Every structure is written in structure tokens, then in C-alpha cells.
Amino acid sequence: MEVKTLIIGCKAIGHDSALFIIMPEKKKMFGLATERLTRYKHDKVSPAIVLKRFTDYYKIDQNKVQNIVLANSFKEYEPEELYENAPEISYGTRKLFPFKSGSEEFGRKNFYRKFLVLASHFLGWRILLEKLKQSLGLVKKKPVEKIMLSYIKKTFPNAKIENYSYDHHLCHAMCAYMTSPFEKTTVFTYDGWGDDNCSRVYVMNKDEVNLIASSPKERPEPFFPDGYHNTRPLLPSVGGIYQYFTFLLGFTPQADEGKVEALAAYGKPIPSLLEELIGLISIDTSLSMNLDIEKAKSILSQTRLKDLITLYGRENMSATVQAFLERVTKQYVPKILEKTKVNQLALSGGVSANVINNLMMFEYMTENLHITPAMADDGSAQGAAYTYLIQSGTDISWLKGDKVPYFGTSYTKEEVRKIMLGYPNLEVEDLEEMWPERVAELLVQGKIGAIFHGRMEWGPRALGNRSIVADPRRKDFREKINKEIKRRPGFQPFCPSILAEEKNRLFEKAYLNKHMTCAFRMKKEFWDKLPSAIHIDGTARAQFVEKNDNPMYYRLLKKVKELTGFGVVINTSFNKHGRTIVESPEDAISDFLDTDMDYLAIEGLLIKRKTT
Numbered sequence: 001m002e003v004k005t006l007i008i009g010c011k012a013i014g015h016d017s018a019l020f021i022i023m024p025e026k027k028k029m030f031g032l033a034t035e036r037l038t039r040y041k042h043d044k045v046s047p048a049i050v051l052k053r054f055t056d057y058y059k060i061d062q063n064k065v066q067n068i069v070l071a072n073s074f075k076e077y078e079p080e081e082l083y084e085n086a087p088e089i090s091y092g093t094r095k096l097f098p099f100k101s102g103s104e105e106f107g108r109k110n111f112y113r114k115f116l117v118l119a120s121h122f123l124g125w126r127i128l129l130e131k132l133k134q135s136l137g138l139v140k141k142k143p144v145e146k147i148m149l150s151y152i153k154k155t156f157p158n159a160k161i162e163n164y165s166y167d168h169h170l171c172h173a174m175c176a177y178m179t180s181p182f183e184k185t186t187v188f189t190y191d192g193w194g195d196d197n198c199s200r201v202y203v204m205n206k207d208e209v210n211l212i213a214s215s216p217k218e219r220p221e222p223f224f225p226d227g228y229h230n231t232r233p234l235l236p237s238v239g240g241i242y243q244y245f246t247f248l249l250g251f252t253p254q255a256d257e258g259k260v261e262a263l264a265a266y267g268k269p270i271p272s273l274l275e276e277l278i279g280l281i282s283i284d285t286s287l288s289m290n291l292d293i294e295k296a297k298s299i300l301s302q303t304r305l306k307d308l309i310t311l312y313g314r315e316n317m318s319a320t321v322q323a324f325l326e327r328v329t330k331q332y333v334p335k336i337l338e339k340t341k342v343n344q345l346a347l348s349g350g351v352s353a354n355v356i357n358n359l360m361m362f363e364y365m366t367e368n369l370h371i372t373p374a375m376a377d378d379g380s381a382q383g384a385a386y387t388y389l390i391q392s393g394t395d396i397s398w399l400k401g402d403k404v405p406y407f408g409t410s411y412t413k414e415e416v417r418k419i420m421l422g423y424p425n426l427e428v429e430d431l432e433e434m435w436p437e438r439v440a441e442l443l444v445q446g447k448i449g450a451i452f453h454g455r456m457e458w459g460p461r462a463l464g465n466r467s468i469v470a471d472p473r474r475k476d477f478r479e480k481i482n483k484e485i486k487r488r489p490g491f492q493p494f495c496p497s498i499l500a501e502e503k504n505r506l507f508e509k510a511y512l513n514k515h516m517t518c519a520f521r522m523k524k525e526f527w528d529k530l531p532s533a534i535h536i537d538g539t540a541r542a543q544f545v546e547k548n549d550n551p552m553y554y555r556l557l558k559k560v561k562e563l564t565g566f567g568v569v570i571n572t573s574f575n576k577h578g579r580t581i582v583e584s585p586e587d588a589i590s591d592f593l594d595t596d597m598d599y600l601a602i603e604g605l606l607i608k609r610k611t612t
Contacts, residue, residue: 001057005067005157008051009171009385012072012376013082013143015042015254019050020407020458021136022385023193027398028052031407031458033378034582035100038094038283040103042255046082046144047381048151055155057409063214065156069387070163072145073171075195076298077277081141084150089130096123097578102372146370163444165323166387167524168194168380169349170202170209172372174390175383176348177204180370181402186212188333191349192254193238194380198237199289200337201231207390213287220293226302234300235289238281238328239351241300245321248305254350261354263535264322267315272309277324283332285365287339291302325351326360333365344368348383350376353460355519355541362511362518366472370519373405374459382458385497404463404549408456413603419585420607426589429606436552440559441603445472445568448485450574452588453552457581461516462573463543464553466588468597470570472496477570485595488577493535499557500544506530506568507542516543532570543571 009020018033032050035043055062083089096118097103106117116302118124133139142150146161152161172189184205191198199215215237217363222233225244234244242260243253251259273449276299282290298304309317337343345366352358352375372379391394413430420428431438439451448470457463468485470477482490495516503510510520520540527538534540547554561567573581574588576595582588586600591602592607600607 002064004056004065004154004535005064006159007069007071007385007388009071009381009388010073010148011049011381011384012046014044014072014377015381016377017044017047018202018381019047019054020378020382020385021054022172022399024389024394024396028058028409029399030057031374031378031405032409032456032583036408036456036579038091039098039580039587040100041578041580042093045094046147046151048148048457049091050085051151051155053409057588062156063158065159068152068161069388070145070152070161070165071384072165073377073384074168075165075494081143082147083134084142084147085130085133085138085139087147087151089127092123092127092130096121096127098315101578109332110226116426120583134599136439136606144574145155152172154313164388166384167473169197169200169214170280171380171383172348172388173200173204173383174209175379176370176372177202178383178386178396178400179372179402179405180344180346181502182344182368182370182372183305183341185344185346187346187348188336188344189349190245190329190351190393191377192235192237193240194349194377198235198239201287201340203340203452208308209390213336215287215289217284217286217288217290220291223293225295225297225300228302236293236296238289238325238570239282239349241277242325242351244300245305245317247605248302249317257350258542259355259489259492260318261322261356262316263315265319265535266491267313267317267319268309270312270316274320274323274327277280277320278327281328281494282566287332289332289336303453322354322356325354326357330359330360330364333361337365337589345368346370346372348372348375348379352517355517356539358518358537363509367511367543369511369518370402371515372455372459373461373515373517375517376460377572379459388456390544398504402588406463406465406550407458408453409583411603415607416585416603419589423589423612426607427610429608431601431604431606433604435601435604435606436556438580438606440467440556441600442599443469444563445597446471446474447600448477448481449597450588451553451556452582452585452600452602453604454494456583459515461495462569462571462581463541464517466543466574467497467571468574469556470494471498471534471564472568472570473532473564473566475531480533481570481572482602485597486572486575486577487595493541494532494570495541495543496530496568497545497553497557497571498544499554499561500546502561502567503542507540510542510544512544512546513542514544514546514549516541524606530566530568533568
């Protein structure tokens with residue numbers, strides 16, 4: 001493909017590094033988080049590898065690209081400098097240890113054993129060589145942005161490159177606004193920390209961007225609850241406290257907050273601790289949420305809170321921090337809606353991944369709610385690209401709207417067939433255009449399988465293109481998928497994909513959410529009919545599907561309704577626990593073979609294990 005102009009939105013380092021690339025003259029978008037290529041969840045390495053995947057995917061004539069804008073989603077990055085060969089070392093490490101568990105095991109080895117592991121593989125020798133260059137001072141450190149700029153220049157040697165850096169929360173906000181169906185909109189960003197804030201409120205309308213409030217009012221000094229990550233300060237925010245509790249409960253912060261949210265449904269808040277937590281946050285007249293650092297130092301003592309976990313249990317501790325999030329949000333959001341006088345609300349930032357908190361806002365504050373599909377920091381790359389285009393006066397009306405974000409890679413049936421030649425232990429049947437109906441039949445027969453078709457989803461949710469699917473009427477399937485297929489904690493719920501026309505029939509109250517970004521309460525009369533589609537509290541993080549969103553997936557759901565009376569399937573992301581959603585056919589086959597799924601439907605090809 002020949003293109004002249006590229007707008008590259010970039011989250012360059014830190015969790016959820018990503019690129020979001022817009023080709024204005026072609027009216028095309030491409031978004032991919034680094035984790036989908038390295039298969040390290042929430043990977044923080046440079047997204048230079050995504051740039052190569054983009055050029056390969058579109059077969060870009062790299063010499064014909066004339067103008068490039070690099071739009072960064074931070075005003076400043078920490079750490080500010082890296083060795084210029086850091087990306088090569090990172091990618092080499094991830095190829096040597098394909099999954100994070102292998103890398104962690106390597107990290108626990110002593111120096112001698114590490115050397116032996118590296119010396120046994122050609123990639124290891126490359127890593128050793130790069131490390132030697134660093135120690136001899138042959139490789140210099142560079143600012144993160146300059147490392148990305150150097151990769152862009154190597155990739156597109158004839159292009160003029162402009163570089164811009166934008167406030168992190170403005171990028172989150174722009175992503176929320178541009179993906180929403182609303183025109184004039186209150187936009188609320190909500191995360192652990194980014195640049196100088198943990199939250200901002202804007203009113204946006206076309207090219208108008210008005211900042212209403214920022215939190216906190218002044219950037220506080222970081223503090224370290226006794227031993228928290230040894231060197232890592234607690235982020236002074238509601239999101240930071242939730243992340244800290246994630247750590248205390250034995251999960252991985254900035255990754256497993258969803259597990260805390262799920263576990264919370266099994267417990268009850270601890271009243272005294274809940275009131276203490278709420279008392280840490282004050283909202284002043286400028287609508288700034290501020291954390292009382294001195295109180296926090298004692299209330300959030302790691303020793304104290306671990307004793308409380310032992311006393312009350314992980315479920316009740318999870319319920320407490322979840323209730324804290326909901327209570328603070330319930331105090332804050334009505335104030336900002338009263339201030340803006342705009343009841344359309346769009347959300348972004350990592351905290352807005354909490355679907356139960358989002359449900360609370362939908363039920364008590366506004367029915368005009370939108371959560372951007374890529375709400376975490378990968379979405380800030382998308383917002384950075386939008387921010388440049390809006391500030392440059394470019395017409396981007398074609399970008400605006402509540403689209404289903406299939407912005408990633410895809411593969412042809414011919415490419416899959418070639419890959420399958422390397423797997424003689426698998427049998428392949430071409431279902432051609434009737435694969436949705438055949439998968440629906442297998443599903444209703446009690447078979448659990450995966451589907452892989454079309455372009456990959458952008459953001460954390462599988463939306464029918466890289467999904468494991470199953471029959472939600474089977475009560476035992478939740479335990480079976482958790483234990484035998486995903487191999488993850490049994491308290492985690494599964495989410496349903498549902499025909500849009502079933503929304504009012506099945507739920508007490510819901511809006512047409514297509515991105516699994518908000519939970520809704522299923523009517524009790526259907527709890528025993530669709531037991532694996534709901535959590536223990538009767539909520540479901542639903543994806544409502546219309547025909548134009550995903551015609552093949554819609555056909556699958558229609559056939560399921562014809563066979564069962566319900567246009568509903570379990571839809572969980574296609575990956576083994578601890579790995580990212582599969583990006584390539586090789587990833588898909590690897591995870592299929594490493595689990596106990598019955599089949600894999602990939603671009604119309606039905607794949608099963610040979611029985612003889």
C-alpha cells in the first residue's frame with residue numbers, strides 16, 4: 001500500500017505500551033498493544049515491534065511515506081532515558097522466554113545459571129552481547145521519545161517527522177470523547193496516575209475542549225507504605241489505593257484489579273475500614289479529589305492491612321476496597337455533572353475498567369454513559385493521535401462514533417492453511433461460509449471451543465473475533481472453563497455476548513453497550529436458565545451485538561437462539577490464563593493445544609485433534 005501521511009499515537013513505555021496509527025488519506029485505523037505481539041500481559045517495552053507489524057500487515061511502501069507525526073500520550077516519561085538497544089534486548093528476552101512465567105523463573109536463577117541459559121541459545125548470545133556493549137559504554141542512553149523517533153526514521157527513511165507530547169489525561173479524555181456517540185459531552189478520566197493528575201474533567205464538543213477540574217489540586221510527595229514493592233510509591237489516588245489493595249491481596253497490581261472486583265462479590269465491606277478509607281479522600285470547591293497523605297501513612301500501613309486480611313478474609317477485604325471506589329465515585333460524579341450541566345458522560349482511564357463501578361454510575365447518575373473500549377493506557381495512544389488531528393484542524397468526522405474496535409491484524413484462510421501444514425496431529429475441515437452455524441451447533445451440543453476470524457479487537461475485551469465460546473445454560477461450564485481451559489481462579493466470572501434484541505427481555509435495565517465495559521443486572525427469572533452468563537451477584541458484563549457490528553458473530557448468535565431460545569453465548573478472551581489474547585494463527589494453535597478445548601474455528605477452518 002502506498003501512503004504519504006501517518007499519524008502515530010504512541011504509549012511508549014510503562015504498562016500497556018501501544019501504537020495507534022491513523023492513515024487520514026485512506027481513512028484507515030490500526031491499533032495494537034505491544035502485549036499482543038510479545039504475549040506478556042500489559043507489557044511495558046517499547047512498541048517499536050508494533051511499527052514493523054503495521055508495515056508488514058498493510059504492505060506499506062516505506063520509501064513513499066512523506067509525513068509522519070509521532071503523538072506521545074505523556075508530557076514526560078519515567079524513566080526518562082533508556083539504553084538505545086533496550087528494545088532489542090527486550091524482544092530477544094521475550095522470544096527466549098515466550099511467556100512471562102518463563103521470564104520470572106529465569107529471574108530467580110543465580111548469575112551462573114542465567115549465563116548457562118543465555119549461552120545455550122543464539123538469542124541468548126545476542127542478549128549477552130548487548131549487555132556487554134552496555135557495560136563497556138559502547139551503547140548510550142537516550143530519551144524514550146528519541147528511541148521511538150530513531151525507529152520511525154529507520155523504518156521510513158524519506159519521511160519528515162514531527163514530534164508532539166500531550167498531557168496523559170487529555171489523551172484519555174480525547175479517546176473517550178471520540179469513541180462516544182455523544183456530541184457535547186462531560187468527559188471524566190480516572191486512573192492511578194498520569195503526568196500530574198489521577199483524574200480530569202472536561203466538557204468536549206467537536207473541536208472545543210474545556211478543562212473543568214483536575215485531581216489532585218497539588219501533586220503530593222510520593223510515600224511508601226512499609227515495604228510496598230520495596231521501591232515503588234503508592235500512587236496518591238483512589239485508583240492507586242485500589243492498586244495497592246490488589247498487591248496486598250496477592251494479585252499483580254496494574255494487571256489483576258479485575259480479580260479484586262470479582263472477588264468482592266463474595267464478601268461484605270468491613271465497616272470501620274471502609275469509613276477510614278473514605279475519610280482519606282476530600283473533594284474541594286474546585287472539584288479536586290485530594291488524598292490526606294498523613295492519615296494514609298497510618299491507615300494504609302501494609303502490616304496493619306495484612307493483619308486485617310488475616311482477620312476478615314480476602315473476600316471481605318476485596319469488598320471493602322470495591323465499596324470505597326463506588327462510594328467516592330458516587331460522591332464525586334454528581335458534583336461534576338451539576339457543574340458541567342451536561343448529562344452525557346464519557347469515561348476513560350484504568351479505573352473505568354471497573355464494570356461494577358460503571359454500573360453504579362449508570363443506575364444512579366446518568367443513562368447516557370459511554371466507556372471507551374480501550375480504557376487503559378493503550379487507549380491513551382489512540383487519544384494522542386486524535387488530539388493531534390483535532391489541534392491541527394483536520395476533519396476527523398469519519399473517526400467519531402461508537403464503533404466496535406476491530407482495529408488490529410487479520411489473517412487469510414490461505415495463510416492459515418500454510419501454517420497448518422506444520423501440525424500433522426491436527427485435522428482440518430473447511431466449513432466455508434457456514435462456519436457460524438456449525439459452531440453454534442457444536443456449542444449447543446456442549447462443546448467448548450474458540451473462534452478466530454477477522455481483525456483483532458483493540459482494547460482488553462474479546463468481542464467475538466478472538467473468543468472462547470460456550471453454552472451459558474450449562475451451570476458446570478463456568479467451573480470447567482476456569483479449571484480446565486483458562487486455568488484461572490474459580491471466582492472469576494465469564495461474560496456473555498447477546499443479541500441486541502434480547503437486551504430488554506433479559507436485563508432489568510441496560511443500554512446498548514457493545515464493548516463489555518459495563519455490567520448490568522439480569523432479571524432473576526433467567527438466573528437459573530443462563531447460570532454461566534452471570535456472576536454470583538446476578539450481574540453480567542454484556543456485549544450486545546447487532547448485525548452490522550460483526551455479521552458472522554451475529555449469525556452465530558442467531559443460530560444459537562434458534563436452537564435454544566436464547567441469543568446468548570459465553571464469550572471469554574481466547575487465551576490461556578497468564579497469556580494475552582491470541583494475535584496470530586500460531587498463537588491460536590498453541591493455546592488450543594495447551595488447553596482442553598474441543599475445537600478451534602479459524603477463518604472458516606474447523607480444527608480438531610486427530611483421534612487416531
